Amino acid sequence: MRRKIPNTTALAVFEAAARHGSFARAANELCLTESAISRQIAALEHYLELKLFTRVKRQVILNDMGRAYLQNISKSLADLEAHTLSLMNNKGNDGVLELAVLPTFANRWLMPRLRSFQSRHPNITINMTEKPLPFLFQDTQFDAALHFEHPSWTGVAKVDLFEERLVPVVNPAFFDVSQLTAPEDLLRIPLLHKSTRPEAWRHWFELSGQDARGTSALGIRFDMYGMIIEAARSGLGAGLVPRFYVENEIHRQDLIIPFDIELRHEKRYCFVYPEHKKDSRLVQLFCDWLLERKQEFNAAPAASRERKGKTAHL
Incomplete structure (x- = not known):
């Protein structure tokens, strides 16, 4: 069965005109005349049997149907372009x-x-x-x-x-690590949490033999470990992060592991x-x-x- 897909040139023209909100700017981007843009849009509207733009004197304004169509096709056009470029760039490759x-x-x-x-x-x-x-x-x-x-x-x-093996890290430039003689000393430092792992610090303190009730409510929360690492490097507190994520920082001594106690089996x-x-x-x-x-x-x-x-x- 023949697919119900409009001409891709018309779709590309529509996407540019809708994005710019102007036939003239779309024409400039696509190296076409404004009349060519207008003809492509008219052909697309004829194919769809509906209007995508409202004509007001010398202006064109994207209507509700046009906005919905733009939202639906933009990603498809971007994916089509990406797949095409990928194929073209990898001719002869494995x-x-x-x-x-x-x-x-x-x-x-x-x-x-x-x-x-x-x-x-x-x-x-x-x-x-x-x-x-x-x-x-x-x-x-x-x-x-x-x-x-x-x-x-x-x-x-x-x-x-x-x-995953989580270890605590701090920046010795901001915290006197000589004062960190036992795991509970980390409670004097702001704790940096991963949003999806709010109990990780509590589990680590329990593993080190400490009563850690309430630690999940202390400190800043971050979506990703990369952000926790940067926060720890910036002196915002102590992070609990996968050991292999901080290999370079530990080697450079931007961060140190004050207590080499690993929290395992979290992930x-x-x-x-x-x-x-x-x-x-x-x-x-x-x-x-x-x-x-x-x-x-x-x-x-x-x-x-x-x-x-x-x-x-x-």
């Missing part, structure tokens, strides 16, 4: 992997390691889009996701990566992809690479503990 990622996880863990995948597979392009919450793969362009384990994931294959990271992608070569190549990085990552803390033990022994 393919494009569309990956959904947790924002801070991608910035702090994935990016520093991704060059090794590019070196191994230079003809594979990875496009990444931030998705802070679990989602349904149906009706999305994503091939896979690097995310956390959650009951919302259904009809997918999940590859376990590693657990597990995983690689997720829909069942129908299990035979995808790109998905499996990326999955294999991730499992190698997982092995390296999980081995690193043990090696670090061994080095510390040797140093202490000496």
